[in-house]
Structures are given as structure tokens and as C-alpha cells.
Amino acid sequence: MIKKLIRYFIVFQIIFYSISCAEIINIDKIPNLGDDIKIPELPTEDLNEVDNQGNIIGRRTLEKNTTVYLESKVKVFVPLEIISDIDIEALIIDDQKLKIPFDIELNKTPEKQDYYRLHYSEKEIDIDLDGQIDTYIYSSPFINTRILKDNILYIDGEKISKEGTFRRKIYMTIEIRE
Template sequence: MNRIVCMIFIILNFVQVSVAEQVKPTINSDVNVNKEQTLEEREGRVLEKTYTILMEEKVNVFVPLEIISDVDIEATLIGDQSLEIPFEIELNKQPEKKDYYSIKYSESAIDIDKDGKLDTYIYSPQYINERVIKDNYIKIYGDKISKEGQHKKSVYMEVEVGY
């Protein structure tokens, strides 16, 4: 766990004003007031003491669990063939808690050829307990793909926190 130490300097100005000085003098319109006078000089306030306080603060910095690997999968299907393609996901660090984090996909059941039938499925373990997750795979059913050609799909992954 990284710790950051912040130094904060605060200068506090304390002003002590007597009861006689708190009453504002009335300015007669006949009296010529010098415009160069400061507010303190006109109202009779004088800075008497200045204090400097040095404070130290310690902060815990939390680095979230992130996916640092990209997964590109290319597969060739012939006819009604079904494929099971394994893949790995790498995280930036080992999870601190067991059975707490999981992988969430933007889509886990996909219609790759856009014909209305789901033909591609993404499977992952329920929880993330290691830095490299190896039990992931994609299952493609060739008999449900009706359009020939090259099909592309982007699926986004994120780490989900359990409750």
C-alpha cells in the first residue's frame, strides 16, 4: 500500500480590534479623504500577530483492479463445425479479496452474423482470484451462422466489484 505525505502550510492572521476601533468614524463630506489610504488605515485596523502552522497528513492511496490485456480472437469455421477457443485475461495486480471481483462483458451472448440467432458465447469463471485468468473461452456454433464471410465484433470487459 503506497502512502503519500502531504505538507500543508497555513498562515492565519489574527486581528485584535479594541471597542473604540470597531466604531466606524463618520466621514464628513467637507473632509478630503486621501484615496491612496488602505482599508486598514481608514477603518483603524492594525495587524498585530501572525502565526504559521505546519500540518502533516498521511493518505492511503488505493489502486483499482484493472484489465491490462487486449484479447484478439480470429477463428475459421467450416460448415457446421463448433469451436471452443480459450483465452487469458491479465490484470494489473493480484486481487486483495478472494471471491469478490468478477469480469463483466458488454455482451456475453453474441449474434456474430446478425441473422437473429445467437451463435457465439463468452464464458469466464464467476470470480477473479488470480492476476492472470486462464479459464476463459469463447464457444462458436457454426450451425447457427447462416451468412458466409468475415464477421467482426468488439466486446468490452470490465472488472465488477461484488457486494
């Protein structure tokens, strides 16, 4: 019962608000919309209702005629996103040290300079899980271009003590400088 009352109250409020907003708009204040948009004309006289044989069965009396013009503006915000996946495969022999450059592509150029930062889930990595950090990720401190080219993956073969194939997923996110 209470839910029905609440529903009726909400419907009543919506109808009341719609009617009061429609009365505020004056027809003389409608801006020129140009040739592209046509506002349909409203009826100006009463309407006779007829049945299938053409007999008049009633008359609808026009009480009020109102034109409502609505204008909407939408601001679309597309967030800065990383759109590239990076797969790096490297073969390390003995104590070899590798510097592997890589690029990161974003969906657009940032609006503000020196405002966005690239954050890695890990920058110093122990790839073989022996307790020594052997892999490092270096990037520029701020994101200022659509394609980031100053990124380097540095692998120090001296600190890798185990043989094998090692895989690691590193996640990148974009942070705001604050």
C-alpha cells in the same frame, strides 16, 4: 462588489485559521525526525536593515518565533483494471464447433477473494446477425488471480448461416459483488 467582499472574507478566514492552527502547536511536542529531516533554525534576535553602502536604515523587531511542523499521510488506492486487449481470429468451416481459450491480465491481484466479477457487454452473440445466437463467452464467476485463465470463446458453426468476415467488439468491465 459582492464578489470582492466574498473573496476578502475567504482570504481573511484562511489567514485566521492558519494563525490559530500555528498557535496550537507547542515546540516541545515536535517528534524526533531523525537525521534525514532538518528543521531550519528561526531567527532569535532583531534584524538591522542596511542599504547598498552599509548604512543602517531601519531595524526589524522580532515579536514572535514559532515553528510549525506538518505531517501528511497519503493513502494511494490503485483500482483493479484490465490491462490486456484480446483479439481472437477464427476460421469456421461448415458446421465446425470451436472452443478458443483466452487469458485476461489484470494490473494486480485482487485484495478480496470472491468479491470482483468480470462483466462482458455481451456473453451470447449473434455474430452473423441472422437471429440465432452462435457465439458464447464463458468465464469463471469471480476474479481471484492476476491472470484469469478459465475463459473460453465457444463458436457453433451450425448456427452461422451467412458467409463472410464478421467482427464484434465486446467490452469487459470489473464489477463488485453486491
